[in-house]
Amino acid sequence: MLLFEEIYKSYWQKIFRLCMGYVNDHSLAQDLTQETFIIVWQQLPKFRDEANIGTWIFRIASNNCLRQIEKQSRFPKVDLPLNLAEEKHPNIEPQIKFLYKCIAELPEIERIIISLELEDIKQAEIAKIVGLSEANIRVKIHRIKEKLTQKFTNHER
């Protein structure tokens, strides 16, 4: 039996970054991450395929991001005390900000693909999460990276 706390600890950052790549908004990304873990918590008792826990969680998270356009106020915003600590978060490097900005400007599915790639997920697994062929994913990743590099070089000039 997988422990929710363990999953939570090992996946929170990863899921947060995925959501952040999708929306590029710190507090919205936190909300989306929270919603993901709410679903994980609800469905964990029925989950059996422990070897593929990562694929499972990333699927839930990316689907939740995709559905974000539908629900503006369906979930009441949860005020967590630690949101205050987050405010004091040190200013991150402009380059990091720029990367997330560039990713959030991509089409939605590309955002998910590149976020998973940057998270070091194997391309075969990305293919399973998104539901495209591995070859297709490989091509897409290559193109997205080119786009990003282009944006970065233009930005530096």
Added chain:
Amino acid sequence: MSDNINFKDLWNKQISIAPNPDNLIFEIKKLKKSNLKKLVLTNLLLIATSVSIILIWMYFQPQLLSTKIGILLIILAMVIFLFAYNESYSLFKNNMNSQSNSDYLKDLLAIKAKQKFMGKTILNLYFILLSSGIGLYMYEYTSRMKPLWAIITYGITSIWILYNWFYLRPKQIKKQKVKLDEIISKFEMLNMQLK
């Protein structure tokens, strides 16, 4: 193409403090309770109305068949509404959100199409049943009135029913449709990206 930008390195520097999981679990339980409350409240209101109609039946002992049919139609209208309202919760299968993105989007589109159809059909059915139910139900009591009063009573009720049918119903249907169409077109746009 320059490879000297290490995207992965930059990517991983984005960090956020994870809130205490205990807080999250606490919030989940609160959320669950409030959702349940809403569901119970909506159903309670409809059940209470139906119960009071049945009580009227028992205490006033309607004589005519039309009154009884009227009461049944009103209750049926409410049961259908209740059923549709509860059903919209269960359209989303529990394990749906752990499918791949492409399967998930396909399912979402199917659900939205179903909701669009259901919304319109159920609302029409609800109004037809409710209006004809009220019309039949009133007959027995108005037939005992003086003709003028009977006409006034039916007149006012008809105006109210017509107002519902020609103003409120289309407005409600349109509101639902606009909202669903907007969501459907967004999901279709996402689906196109998976080609």
